Amino acid sequence: MEGDNLKKDKLIIAKKKFDSRLIVGTGKYKSMSECANAIKLSGAEIVTVAVRRVNISNKNKPLLMDYIDPKKITYLPNTAGCFNSKDALRTLRLARNIGGWKLVKLEVLGDKTNLFPDMIETLKTTEVLAKEGFRVMVYCNDDPLMAKRLENSGADAIMPLAAPIGSGLGILNKINIQIIRKQTKLPLIIDAGLGQASDATIAMELGCDGVLVNTAIAKAKKPFEMALAFKNAVVAGRQSYNSGRIGKTLMGNPSSPIKGII
Amino acid sequence: MKKIKIKVNGKVKTVLNNSKLSDLLNKLNIPIKKVAIELNREIVDKKKTSNIKLKKDDKIEIVHFIGGG
Numbered sequence: 001m002e003g004d005n006l007k008k009d010k011l012i013i014a015k016k017k018f019d020s021r022l023i024v025g026t027g028k029y030k031s032m033s034e035c036a037n038a039i040k041l042s043g044a045e046i047v048t049v050a051v052r053r054v055n056i057s058n059k060n061k062p063l064l065m066d067y068i069d070p071k072k073i074t075y076l077p078n079t080a081g082c083f084n085s086k087d088a089l090r091t092l093r094l095a096r097n098i099g100g101w102k103l104v105k106l107e108v109l110g111d112k113t114n115l116f117p118d119m120i121e122t123l124k125t126t127e128v129l130a131k132e133g134f135r136v137m138v139y140c141n142d143d144p145l146m147a148k149r150l151e152n153s154g155a156d157a158i159m160p161l162a163a164p165i166g167s168g169l170g171i172l173n174k175i176n177i178q179i180i181r182k183q184t185k186l187p188l189i190i191d192a193g194l195g196q197a198s199d200a201t202i203a204m205e206l207g208c209d210g211v212l213v214n215t216a217i218a219k220a221k222k223p224f225e226m227a228l229a230f231k232n233a234v235v236a237g238r239q240s241y242n243s244g245r246i247g248k249t250l251m252g253n254p255s256s257p258i259k260g261i262i
Numbered sequence: 263m264k265k266i267k268i269k270v271n272g273k274v275k276t277v278l279n280n281s282k283l284s285d286l287l288n289k290l291n292i293p294i295k296k297v298a299i300e301l302n303r304e305i306v307d308k309k310k311t312s313n314i315k316l317k318k319d320d321k322i323e324i325v326h327f328i329g330g331g
Contacts, residue, residue, distance in 0.1 A: 025331030035329055050330025051298075053271040053323065059291040064327050080330050090303075094325050097298035097305050165331070192331075214331030 009242065011210050013187050014103055014135035014156045016074070018045045021204070022234045023076070023189065025214025026064065029223070036067040038217055042227040046074045048105055048212065050081070051091050051098075070099070076137065078105040083118070085125040092129060104129070105159070105191075107139035115165040115192075119146045123153050130154025139191050142176040144183060151184055158186050159212065162203065163193025166215040170199040174206055181207040197226070197233035204237025205245070266318040277316055284312040286322070297326045 011018040024044040029035035039047055047068060055061050068075075077095035082088040085108060092104050106125055110118030117140055129136045130153065137157035138150050147158050160180060163169035171177060171190065181188055190203040191212040200211045213230055220226035264279040270286070277286060283306065287294060299306040300323040301314065 026329035027331040029329060032329070048331055049327040051325050052328045052330075054292065054297055054326050056271050056273065056290050056292075056324065063293070063296060064329060065296050075327060077327065078330055093305060094298040094300065094323075095327075097308070098325075098327065099295065212331075 009238065011187065013046075013137065016103070018074075020045045020231075020234075021210040021238055022200070022230055023048065023210055023212040024217060024227070024230075025212065026068065027080075027214055028218035032062055032064060032067040034223060035218070038223045038227040039068060039073065041224050041231070042217065043231045044073070046076050048076045048078045048214070051077055051079075051095050074103065075101060076103060076105045077101050079107050081109075082107070083109050083112075083121075085121045085128070088121070088125045089128060092134060093132075096134070102133060103135045103137070103156075105137045105139065117141055117161070119143070123149055126150055126153040126155050137187075137189070142173050142180070144176060144179045147180045148183060151186055155186065157189055157209075158184055159189045159191035161192040162190050162199065165192040167193050168195030168216060169193055170195050171202055171206070174202070177203070177206050177208065197229035200230050200233040201237035201240070204234055205241050207241055210234070266316065268316055268318070268320040268322060270322045271324055279318070280315050282312050283314040283316060283322070286316065287311060287324075290324075292324055297324050299324050 011021045020043045022042055022044050023046045024039055024042050025048045026035050079088040079091045082091055088108050095101050108118050108121040108125055109115050119141055126136055126138055135156045137159055138155045139159045140146055140150055142160040150158055162171040187209040189210040189212055190208050194200060194213050194216050203211045211234060217223055217226045217230060265276050266279045268275055268277055294308055302321050
């Protein structure tokens with residue numbers, strides 16, 4: 001059956017296979033249990049996590065790992081809050097030391113208000129990380145030339161923004177995303193700026209391999225329902241992309257036969 | 263025994279001179295498998311914390327994973 005192909009349609013990142021094309025962030029939730037439940041409902045197999053100081057004055061503070069089992073869900077350590085290569089490298093080397101994490105998300109930001117990535121620092125850092133054996137998924141601008149440079153620097157996945165982080169604006173430059181899609185065989189994942197489930201569908205219909213969502217789920221009025229909505233939206237978008245959409249015409253084209261009209 | 267001051271995650275802590283890093287981690291109840299440790303900006307091999315003696319003004323960072331996007 002045609003539909004059987006969907007089961008084989010896996011997301012492959014750094015040789016690892018995933019059934020879900022939705023990656024979710026674990027930030028901004030009201031509690032760890034809310035976060036864990038939303039992840040479960042989203043069906044995500046990869047979650048981003050941040051590296052921060054342990055609270056040494058409160059020894060009984062719950063740990064993320066107690067709620068989300070890293071043996072079942074792939075942790076993707078990020079460099080959120082890093083504004084230069086040095087800090088990003090330090091953060092990811094520490095992340096690797098926690099327990100062997102090699103698959104990481106690099107984001108080096110350049111501006112504290114718009115949170116756009118600093119692509120010069122990002123490129124430099126990608127190169128170093130790749131040489132050190134990291135598998136690097138890279139948050140970047142939706143610039144096809146920078147995406148190409150990242151690919152040449154050893155990135156394992158290209159993750160252009162849809163819009164500024166947490167803005168909820170959706171995909172602002174579909175054409176750039178399509179150009180990046182055409183030029184790269186690397187996994188292409190829309191990271192940041194999505195606001196609602198349909199944005200994820202559009203990303204998938206543009207040919208992206210996946211989407212990464214945090215705020216749109218965590219800050220929705222009903223995060224659990226939004227997690228489900230995103231899960232379905234990603235599946236719908238992928239199915240739509242694989243199905244081959246019809247061409248666009250200016251004028252109408254009747255769906256019922258003209259022949260035999262009474 | 264002489265006491266020394268060190269910094270752990272930016273906070274000043276007083277420990278016995280020549281006490282070991284592993285002693286400090288035990289005292290702070292750190293789940294070692296779930297953290298990474300830096301001593302004066304160098305990553306520490308978690309298997310060797312009992313070989314490391316703490317010195318005055320050492321700066322230790324202990325990090326773990328938290329929620330993030």
